[in-house]
Amino acid sequence: MTDARRIGLSRDEMAQRAALDIPDGSYVNLGIGIPEKVAAHVPEGREVIYHTENGLLGMGPSPAEGMGDPELINAGKQRVSAVQGASFFHHADSFVMIRGGHIDLCVLGALQVAQNGDLANWSTGAPDAIPAVGGAMDLVAGVKTIYVITQHTTKSGEPKLVESCTYPLTSPGVVDRIYTDLAVIDVTDDGFQVVELSPQVEFEYVRERTAGELLPTPDVAPEVT
Amino acid sequence: MTDARRIGLSRDEMAQRAALDIPDGSYVNLGIGIPEKVAAHVPEGREVIYHTENGLLGMGPSPAEGMGDPELINAGKQRVSAVQGASFFHHADSFVMIRGGHIDLCVLGALQVAQNGDLANWSTGAPDAIPAVGGAMDLVAGVKTIYVITQHTTKSGEPKLVESCTYPLTSPGVVDRIYTDLAVIDVTDDGFQVVELSPQVEFEYVRERTAGELLPTPDVAPEVT
C-alpha cells in the first residue's frame, strides 16, 4: 500500500480542501498539526474568527521567526498574533465557549475514527506512554461540528477509518466529516459516506484502505441514492 | 415592655458598636438597613473594603441627593460611589467571592436568630406575602463570619433571639454575633452569651426579652467562667 503516499492530496491540499467547508462568519478552533494550516486556505471574502483554548478569540497568523510576544501563543504553544476585534480571557471562560457549545466548528487530527463517529486522538494506550489529553476531550464533547483531517492510513498502511476504535476514545460519536488524502467522507447512520474522492483516486482504492463500512457517493454509484 | 425603646442603643449607636468589631483590612458585605450605617462608623485608621453583590468591590459612600450614576448602585439599589482601587465584575463572579468564602464578614438584619445560630431574615412565611430572598441565603451560606444587627425585640415586644426560629430559615447555624439595642451577644455552643450590655441595661432586663438560653458575661457573673 505504499502507493497511498504517492497518489491523493498532500498535507497542504488536505487543509485547503477542508478550508472550503469553513462557513463565513463562523467561530472555529483548529487543532495542532495539519488543522493549523486550514486558516491560511479559507477562501477570500469569508470572515472566520479563530479561538485558541488558552484564552484568545480572534487569533491571527504566526509572526515571523523570532518576532511576536512569548505570552501571545496558541494551544500548540507557538507564537501567534491577535486580529482587530480579538479578546483575551482566562481558561475557565475559554472553556465556557467550548463546553457551552458556542464554538461552531473544530478541526482536529485523529489516530482512529470509527464508522459511528467515535474519535480516538489522544492516546495509543501503549503501557509506557505518558498519558496527555490537553483540551481534546473538552473540544469534541462541546463543539457543535467536528471535522477531522488525517492521512487515510498510518505510515505502515493500517486503516485509520475503522469499524470500531481500538485506541482509547476521546469521545464517542462526535465526528461529522473526515478529510483524508484520499477522500472527503461523512460519518452517517449507515457508515462512512464518501462525499468526494481526491483526483485520480478510485472508490475501490479507498475501500481497500478503510476498515469500516464505506459507501460510495451517489455520483459514483447512483443506485445507492 | 415599651421601655425597651427608651433605654439601650439607637440604630446609629448599634451600627457604631458593630463597627468597632470590623477588623482592619477586611472585606465586608453590609446588608440593607441598619447594617448599611456601619461603614460610616468604622474607626479611623482601619481600611475596610466593601463588597456589594451586584458587582462592585470597593464601594464608597452614597453621593449627594440627585448626584451619582444610576448605574452605580448597591444591592439596596441606592446610588453609591467607587473608591480608589475598586473593581467591577458580573454577578456570577460577584457570588464567587461570596459562595467561595472570600468575603470575611457580613453584617445583616434579622427577623429571628436562634440560640444555635439559625438565622431567619427573608420571610415571615405569611401566606399572602410575596416571597423574596435576594442574596441573603448566598451570603450567610458563604461568608466566613456573620454578624447580625437587630432590635432585641419586635415592635410589639416579641423576642427576636429565640430558642428556635418559627420563621423560615435563611440558613441554619450561621450567626456568630448579634448586636442589639440592649447587648452584644455571641452565639456559642451553650447558647446566647452576653459579651457586653448596653449602658444602663441590666442582664435580667435582657434575659426577660430573650427567648433562648442567655448566659451572662464572665464580668457580670464570674461564677460562669
Next chain:
Amino acid sequence: MIDKRITSVEEAVADVFDGATVMIGGFGEAGSPIELIHALIDQGATNLTVVNNNTGSGEVGLAALIMAGRVSKMICSYPRTANSTVFPELYRSGRISLDLVPQGTLAERIRAGGAGIPAFFTATSVGTPLEDGKERRTFGEGDFVLEHGLTSDFALIKCKKADYHGNLVFNKTARNFAPVMATAAGITIVQTAEVVTPGELDPECIVTPGIFVDRIVTIDSPALESELVARGVSYP
C-alpha cells in the same frame, strides 16, 4: 464579513415566539434594556418565561411587559422592590407564577447554562424551604443541594459600548447579569449606547466576547427607568 448590527429594535426582537424563555439583564434599573423590552411589548409575544433578578418597577420596562400579561412565569430572586406593584397584584391573583431562586444561585445557574454544565452543587438554600425538591448531598464537612443550569431562547441585555463583531463593555454595576445571560441564550440581543469598529475596544478589557452576541442595536440615549417612573409613564 461579520457585522451583527440590526437597524431597529423592532427587527431585533421580531422572532421572539410565544412561550419563549427570555433572560433580561439588569439589577433594578441598572443595565435594564428598556428599549428592547418595550419593543418586545409592541411585538406581542406572550406566555413568556422571564429571567431577571427583579420584576421591574412602575409601569415601564419589565413591569410593563408583566402588566401587559405577556409573562406567565418569572424566575427571579427578589420580586419585591420599591415601586414594584404590577407583579404582586398578578401573583396574588394567580395570573403569573414565580420560581424564586437565591440571587447567587440564579447567577450561577445562568453561568452553568452558558458553560455547558447541566448541574452543580451549592450550599445555598440547604436547610431552608427553598431546598424543597432538591437533591441534597454531603461533600467533606458540608451539605449541598443540586442546582440545574439555566438556558433561554433569547437574552435582552444593555451595554455601554460594542464593536460590530459583538464584543461588549459595560458601565459600572450595570454589568450585573448581562455577561452570563449572553452565554446562556440561544440568541443574544444587545442594545448599546455606541458601536465602534473591531479593534477599538482594548482586547484585554472586553467583558463579553463577540461569540456570545447575535444582534446589536444602537440606542444612543436610553431612557432611565426611574425617570419614567417618576414622571408616571405607563408603557405603551
Next chain:
Amino acid sequence: MIDKRITSVEEAVADVFDGATVMIGGFGEAGSPIELIHALIDQGATNLTVVNNNTGSGEVGLAALIMAGRVSKMICSYPRTANSTVFPELYRSGRISLDLVPQGTLAERIRAGGAGIPAFFTATSVGTPLEDGKERRTFGEGDFVLEHGLTSDFALIKCKKADYHGNLVFNKTARNFAPVMATAAGITIVQTAEVVTPGELDPECIVTPGIFVDRIVTIDSPALESELVARGVSYP
C-alpha cells in the same frame, strides 16, 4: 492600610509547607511565575502536589522543581511538551504520580473550587478511560460525569501589573489559569512586573480583584523560560 507587597520572593514563599498543594499559573511558559518557582526550590518544601496545565520544560521553573524531587504528584492535562524530559523520566520510574485531567475540566474544577462549588457535571470524558471512577448521570439527552472542585493551599501566579491592594491585570495569553487559581488557593502569591497605587488600574478592566490576592512581589524583568532552556540553564 491594605498593602500586600512583600519585599522578596524568599519571604513570599517562606511558609509553603511539606505536603502542600500548590497551583502554579502558566500555559507553557506564558504566565509561568518562574522567579517564584525558583524561590520555592530554594525554600525546600517537599512532597508537594502541583497543579499546572503542563510539567515545565528544560531544567528551569516547574521542570526544575520536579527535577529537585519536590513534587510527589502532578495534576495536569498535558505532561508531554517540547523540551519536557524531567517529568517523563520520574513518571516512568514511579517517583511521581499523575492525575490526568482534561484541560477544560481542570480549569472548571479550579474555578469551582474558588467559587464554593464542591462538584459539577460535565460531558467531557464521558465514554473514555478518563471517566473511570466517576459518577455518570443523564440530564436531558446527554450523559455527564461528576467532577469535583479543586482548591489548594497556595497559588503562585504571574501578572503584568498590580496595585498594592492586589488588583491584577495580565498580558495576553499569559492570563490563562491565573485568575481562577487566585480564587481557589488559601494563599495567593503574585509576581508582577509593576506595582501601582490603587486607582491607577481602570476598575472596568481589572481581571483579578484584590480580594483573591494575598502577597505581591515585584519582578520587573522576569526571566523567560524558553530563553533559559535555549541557554541550557539548569536551576539551581
